[in-house]
Amino acid sequence: xxxxxxxxxxxxxxxxxxxxxxxxxxxxxxxxxxxxxxxxxxxxxxxxxxxxxxxxxxxxxxxxxxxxxxxxxxxxxxxxxxxxxxxxxxxxxxxxxxxxxxxxxxxxxxxxxxxxxxxxxxxxxxxxxxxxxxxxxxxxxxxxxxxxxxxxxxxxxxxxxxxxxxxxxxxxxxxxxxxxxxxxxxxxxxxxxxxxxxxxxxxxxxxxxxxxxxxxxxxxxxxxxxxxxxxxxxxxxxxxxxxxxxxxxxxxxxxxxxxxxxxxxxxx
Ligand SMILES: [Zn+2]
Numbered sequence: 001x002x003x004x005x006x007x008x009x010x011x012x013x014x015x016x017x018x019x020x021x022x023x024x025x026x027x028x029x030x031x032x033x034x035x036x037x038x039x040x041x042x043x044x045x046x047x048x049x050x051x052x053x054x055x056x057x058x059x060x061x062x063x064x065x066x067x068x069x070x071x072x073x074x075x076x077x078x079x080x081x082x083x084x085x086x087x088x089x090x091x092x093x094x095x096x097x098x099x100x101x102x103x104x105x106x107x108x109x110x111x112x113x114x115x116x117x118x119x120x121x122x123x124x125x126x127x128x129x130x131x132x133x134x135x136x137x138x139x140x141x142x143x144x145x146x147x148x149x150x151x152x153x154x155x156x157x158x159x160x161x162x163x164x165x166x167x168x169x170x171x172x173x174x175x176x177x178x179x180x181x182x183x184x185x186x187x188x189x190x191x192x193x194x195x196x197x198x199x200x201x202x203x204x205x206x207x208x209x210x211x212x213x214x215x216x217x218x219x220x221x222x223x224x225x226x227x228x229x230x231x232x233x234x235x236x237x238x239x240x241x242x243x244x245x246x247x248x249x250x251x252x253x254x255x256x257x258x259x260x261x262x263x264x265x266x267x268x
Contacts, residue, residue, distance in 0.1 A: 078130065083138040084168050084255030094204065094254070095134035100143040102174040110143050117196040122238050124197065127247035129204060139203065139255055141170040141196075149173050156258060162227055163195060165202035168255040172199060181227040185235045194237025197222045201239070205253050206246060210264040221267070242268050 081087060082095040098111035111133050118124060118131040142152065146160030152171040153164035163172045172195055180191035201223050213220050213233035220226055220233040221240050239247065246265050253260065 080132075081139070081254050082134060082136070084253065084257075086253050087250055091128045091130070093130045093132055095132050095137040095139060096200075097135055097137045097140045098133055098142075099140070100174075101148060102143060102145055105143055105174070105177070113192065114141060114196050114200075117193050117237075118200055120193075120238075124201065124204065124239060124244075124247055126239070126244045129247070131200070138168050140168060141172065141200065141203075143172045143174050143177055145174050163199055165199050165255075167257045170199045170203050172196070176227065183228070183230055184226070185230060190235065190237060192237075194222065194226055194235060197237045197239060198226070201243075201247070203255055204247060205250070205256055205260075205262060206243070207260070207262055207264045209267060211266040214267055217267070 078091045078093045079087065080093045080095055096114075098114050099107045100110040115131055115133060118129075124131075142148075144152070146158070149163060149171040150158050150160055152169050153166050156164050156166055158164050158171070158173065161173060161175070163176060164170070176195060177192060178188070180188045184191050206223050208223055208225060209221055213224055215232050217233050219240065220230060220236045221243055222237050223239070223243055223246075224233075226235050226237075242265065253262075256262070
């Protein structure tokens with residue numbers, strides 16, 4: 001797989017919003033995800049990468065089989081990932097437990113929408129990821145009300161307003177799912193695309209870009225916080241080409257914790 005080496009931006013301190021990140025901040029207290037200021041936890045750039053705990057990587061059979069036993073296989077089969085861990089640049093199937101804990105959205109509808117976003121040909125699938133529903137997976141994407149999201153995100157602060165990725169858990173704020181964000185400039189469906197791709201982007205190891213959408217650019221990066229403020233760019237949840245390359249490079253771990261200090265590419 002083609003590898004692109006992005007510059008590693010060294011930061012002395014990272015906010016709790018980097019890596020395992022609360023997605024954007026409240027509009028009043030602080031713009032958590034937009035705010036590069038350190039929060040209660042700080043990680044030095046020289047800190048060793050937190051080792052991935054476990055990898056439950058069960059090799060699964062290829063989706064197609066050949067009856068010609070003499071045909072050599074040059075590609076490796078996909079690897080099913082069901083728990084936090086590390087991965088290489090093989091094609092990956094990320095198994096997710098997808099559920100809704102709010103009464104107005106069924107788990108079936110939530111899972112269907114989320115999977116459709118995640119497996120869209122324009123999304124992270126271009127980076128070699130496939131996402132599958134699996135009720136027994138340790139990797140969980142849950143739609144919940146603010147207090148529940150707050151509890152799931154600790155020690156990250158989500159203020160009852162925003163969403164996060166925290167280790168094996170992605171917790172999406174149901175109010176954002178229902179109505180988008182105050183400054184969002186498109187449809188609620190487009191906001192859901194952003195919400196899912198952004199937070200699951202964190203789950204597959206992507207942090208916020210090191211720089212914000214440059215002046216004059218027209219489209220935000222999917223991994224850019226967009227709930228609190230859109231800068232000068234249009235809201236967007238579809239990964240940009242350089243984000244696809246970034247994810248293709250497998251820069252990180254699956255389900256990183258708040259201490260994750262992986263690379264953060266700048267806007268090209
Ligand atoms: Zn984020």
